[in-house]
Amino acid sequence: MSIWKYANPMQFMRSTEWLLPIFAYAAAACLVTGLVWGFFFTPDDFRQGSTVKIIYLHVPSALMAINAWFMMLLASLIWLIRRHHVSALAARAAAPVGLAMTVIALFTGAIWGEPMWGTYWAWDPRLTSFLILFLFYLGYIALWQAIETQDTAADLTSILCLVGSVFAVLSRYAVNFWNQGLHQGTSVPVATGGRSVADVFFVPLVISMIGFGLLFVALVLLRTRTEIRHRRLRALLARERAAQ
Amino acid sequence: MMPDLGKYADAVLSAYAVSLLLLAAIIVISIWRAKAIKRQLAEVEARSAPSPASSSDKSVDT
Amino acid sequence: MIALLRRDLALSIRAGGGFGLGLAFFLILCVLVPFGVGPMPALLASIAPGILWVGALLAALLSLDRIFQLDFEDGTLEVLATAPLPLEGVALTKALAHWITTGLPLTMVAAPLGLLLNLPVEAVPALVLGLALGTPALSVIGAFAAALTVGLKRGGLLISLLVLPLYMPTLLYGADAARRGASGLDPSTPLLLLAGISAASVALIPFAAAAALRMNLR
Numbered sequence: 001m002s003i004w005k006y007a008n009p010m011q012f013m014r015s016t017e018w019l020l021p022i023f024a025y026a027a028a029a030c031l032v033t034g035l036v037w038g039f040f041f042t043p044d045d046f047r048q049g050s051t052v053k054i055i056y057l058h059v060p061s062a063l064m065a066i067n068a069w070f071m072m073l074l075a076s077l078i079w080l081i082r083r084h085h086v087s088a089l090a091a092r093a094a095a096p097v098g099l100a101m102t103v104i105a106l107f108t109g110a111i112w113g114e115p116m117w118g119t120y121w122a123w124d125p126r127l128t129s130f131l132i133l134f135l136f137y138l139g140y141i142a143l144w145q146a147i148e149t150q151d152t153a154a155d156l157t158s159i160l161c162l163v164g165s166v167f168a169v170l171s172r173y174a175v176n177f178w179n180q181g182l183h184q185g186t187s188v189p190v191a192t193g194g195r196s197v198a199d200v201f202f203v204p205l206v207i208s209m210i211g212f213g214l215l216f217v218a219l220v221l222l223r224t225r226t227e228i229r230h231r232r233l234r235a236l237l238a239r240e241r242a243a244q
Numbered sequence: 245m246m247p248d249l250g251k252y253a254d255a256v257l258s259a260y261a262v263s264l265l266l267l268a269a270i271i272v273i274s275i276w277r278a279k280a281i282k283r284q285l286a287e288v289e290a291r292s293a294p295s296p297a298s299s300s301d302k303s304v305d306t
Numbered sequence: 307m308i309a310l311l312r313r314d315l316a317l318s319i320r321a322g323g324g325f326g327l328g329l330a331f332f333l334i335l336c337v338l339v340p341f342g343v344g345p346m347p348a349l350l351a352s353i354a355p356g357i358l359w360v361g362a363l364l365a366a367l368l369s370l371d372r373i374f375q376l377d378f379e380d381g382t383l384e385v386l387a388t389a390p391l392p393l394e395g396v397a398l399t400k401a402l403a404h405w406i407t408t409g410l411p412l413t414m415v416a417a418p419l420g421l422l423l424n425l426p427v428e429a430v431p432a433l434v435l436g437l438a439l440g441t442p443a444l445s446v447i448g449a450f451a452a453a454l455t456v457g458l459k460r461g462g463l464l465i466s467l468l469v470l471p472l473y474m475p476t477l478l479y480g481a482d483a484a485r486r487g488a489s490g491l492d493p494s495t496p497l498l499l500l501a502g503i504s505a506a507s508v509a510l511i512p513f514a515a516a517a518a519l520r521m522n523l524r
Contacts, residue, residue, distance in 0.1 A: 039260070040247055050249040053256050057263040100270040104263045111259040115252055135471040139464075143454065146464055155521040156454050160468065163450060163514050167472045170503065174475040177496070178482055215267070219274055226278040233285045236292055 007084035009228050020221045027214035034060075034208030042201055054112040056205055060212035062105035062126075065133060068098030068216060072140070073165050076158035086224065088154035089231065091161065092144055093223030097216055099137040105130050125172075125179045132171045136164045150231065307391055307399050314403035317376070318369075328365035328408040329415065335361040336419040347424050354423035355433060355484030362412045362437055363444060363473055369408055370448040370465050373400050374456045374519065383456070387523055393516035401442075401449040401512070409441025425488070432487025436480040436500055443476045443504040446511045453518035475503055 006012050038056035045052035075091035078084055109127045110120045121127070143160055147153035249256050339357050340350055377383040386396050416437055417430050425433065451469040455461035483496035 035260075044250070050247070050252045050256050053249075054259045057259060061263065097270055097274075100266050104266050107262045107266075108259045111255050111262070115255055132471045132474055135467070139468040139471065142464055142467055146455070146458055146461075152457075152521055152524065156518055159514055159518055159521070160454060163511070164471070167475065170475040171471065171478075174478040174499075177499070178478040215271075219270065222278055223274050226274070226281050229281045229285045233281060233288060236285075236288045240288070240292060 007086050009086055012086050013225060016221045016225055023214055023218035027211055027218050030207050030211030030214055034204050034211050038204035038208060042204060051112055051115055054108050056208045058105060058108040058112060060209040061101045063209060064212045064216050065098055065101040065105050068094050068101060072161050076161040079154055080158050089227035090220060090224045093227050094220045095137055095141050097219045102130055102134045102137055123179060125175045128175045129172050133168060136168060307395055310399045311403055314400060318407045328368055329411050331368055332361045332365045332412055336422045350424040351426055354420055354425035355429055355488060356481050357423055358416050358420060359477055359481040363477060365412055366408050366444045366448060367466055370452050371462045373404055373449050373452040378456045384523055393519055394512040397449055397512040397515035401446040405442050405445035409445055413437040413441060428490055429484050429488035432493040433484040436483040436497060439501045439504055440476045440480040443507040446507050447472045450511050450515040453515040457522045
């Protein structure tokens, strides 16, 4: 009994039928708990005032934006090596969710940055890296849309994801290098993550992060189910057309 | 009920508004598309496999 | 491989081959920017490295969709795929042809065009060296993007979208090197990193490009 049995579309559909609602409810519970707690029941930060409340949105979304890409990378590799359609479709399904997470991270980052830096966009290394990630997501999604043959599209987007991942890492270092003169030593709000944050902020932050993670899983499960159905739909329609 | 957000009220509220909007958007779009595809598939399957001996257990619900 | 290179170069030099296109674009950009931002010497001097690099990037971008397209359309690509030369070699050769017709000329005219933009003289070595080191990466990465979209009719816009984030590291390091040169600082770190990216790209990307070509030819 290995994880590979879920590579079978039918097994995947059967299992996710009951898994999906569980993840959806768990996600809702964590998100509501984390965000409500963070927004209403935490104090202001000494330096950042009430803007610290943005952390409950910004850090989880940024984290998921990156994790989504990693998941797509893994799924792409599985497709290239083992040719499991569920894997390729899962990667395709995850991309728009990752894109949404990236956009949330960008917006919350810019809004948070404005009172701190005095401008919405200061080419801070981290935010710039997310802008580049945003472009990667767009290109990936666009390529899927552009190629007619679904298996070829899966192949090409997988390669793109691979090469893109290498360059995404390269960009991260390049952007840090490019911008180090300006912001060296500044404690960018983004950088606090979960480590140097005081306990009173930490728990709702973790709950929020878990919530975002569960939401990602729920959405990917839902969207992959849709992709599987969509694939079958296309096959049936093609067969109908051929029979005419 | 609403905490005193002080001078950063605009920033915090707009951050939450944008994020919740985007989250709602991706959730709603995903659900909507799931329902649409499921419905279309059911229609096509009904057309192409009317016989009860159909081995299609692909129309698994939800 | 040499024969393929000579053929591609000949094709691109002929009318409609797009040889001068990148150069012309580069020239136009360098002439228009001062008109657009105003003839303020200090301002122009500070943005000159960036403009020149962005111009090189965009000029390289212009001819990317041709790299494989024509051969794909008339079936030559399939023949090349079955030829004794490995497809990785084909991809590399075509990237080389692209570089010879785009990156190399751009590198050579960058310094004189820099004059139009008030580029400080101290920046010229770092700029030209940077372009020389970085444009090969642009060509080979561009070839990868072209390979991904070779089956598409209007692949040009998609290629630009795909290639943009991939070009970022090269652009960031290259422009940084030129700016360091302009302010008298030592540009060797970004130049080294640039060289590293190009070397790694030239060595490895052809494999990805060949894989993409094979997928599209199936």
